[in-house]
Amino acid sequence: MKNQQPRLLTLFLSVFKISAFTFGGGYVIVPLMRKRFAEDLGWVQQEEMLDMIAIAQSAPGPIAVNTSILLGYRVLGLKGALVSVLGTALPPLIVLSVISYFYQAFRQNQWIAALMNAMRAGVAAVIVDVVWTMAGNIFRKRQATPVLLMLAAFAAVWLFKVNIILVLLACGLLGLMDAWLRSRREGV
């Protein structure tokens, strides 16, 4: 199995299966892709795979989609990128179309309605848990700028309903300025 010549069909089936059977989004899918393509198939080096994940996370868009594009492009060029992104996008398209068609019927069922309502509390807990961990990482760095940016961005979005895209652009620019000022201080 290891170090086979990369093939389009194998690429497609691998990403399709990972996307179809992985619950929990990009942060769960990416480690599985790493295991499949670096460890099982040996198409890319472990280090290359880590680089790809880093690029995928710094680019906009779903992380799993970005990683699958990079992977496909790396092993089989543009053709590989397209096949790979297709394999990632098809399972959600199929599953969610089916669920979405039955959504109205679902919603009117008393048990399902109660289940969905109660599940909201669980979703909120999952999101609070993620934020807790991520915010903790930012506080632990003990730098003023990221902490201030985080609090200011939250206030802007939550309290003042500022357009999210403006907030992101502003934070990117402020991060750039901060890095520039710091490099000048250290350079002089």
Add this chain to the structure above:
Amino acid sequence: MTLLTLFWAFFQVGLFAFGGGLAALPLIRQQVVVIHPWLDMAAFTDLVTIAEMTPGPIALNASTFVGTQVAGLPGAVVATLGCITPSLIIVLILARVYRAWRDKAAFQGVLSGLRPAAVALIASAGMSILILALFGPGARIALEAMDWVALGCFALALLVLRKWKPSPILVMVGAGVLGAAVKLLLFG
């Protein structure tokens, strides 16, 4: 025309969602609840629940769900394509540029500004969902309106998540089943 609007709405989501599926949620909310009258806040929260419960990237699940609700299967395909297209363009460019820029302070600076913003965005989405789970759609935030079963489910789910780090899907389903059972069996 609707299809074009759908494509453009999810193109913007794909273009500005830094940090994966959870970061895409506030952008999706902005597009489908605030800017376009496609879903109300309760339906949006169902969307989050369904997108997290089903396998695959969360942002793609959400695109498919909204697309189907707005314009059937063509809507689902168009929304998914819209969400993926910015990734395809940007990631392929980044893959080439990355090696040359990897160590540039400016690149790192922009990223260091975007990361705290992403946390703030997720926190803001979490707050909206938590308030909906505890007080219901449209209800005012007051002690009398508090759904105590939901609060209990939320606190328990968060405790379990922090303590044992189980799979989020288990926690969400667990909270749903527990909350629905308590409500329907004890309170009819």
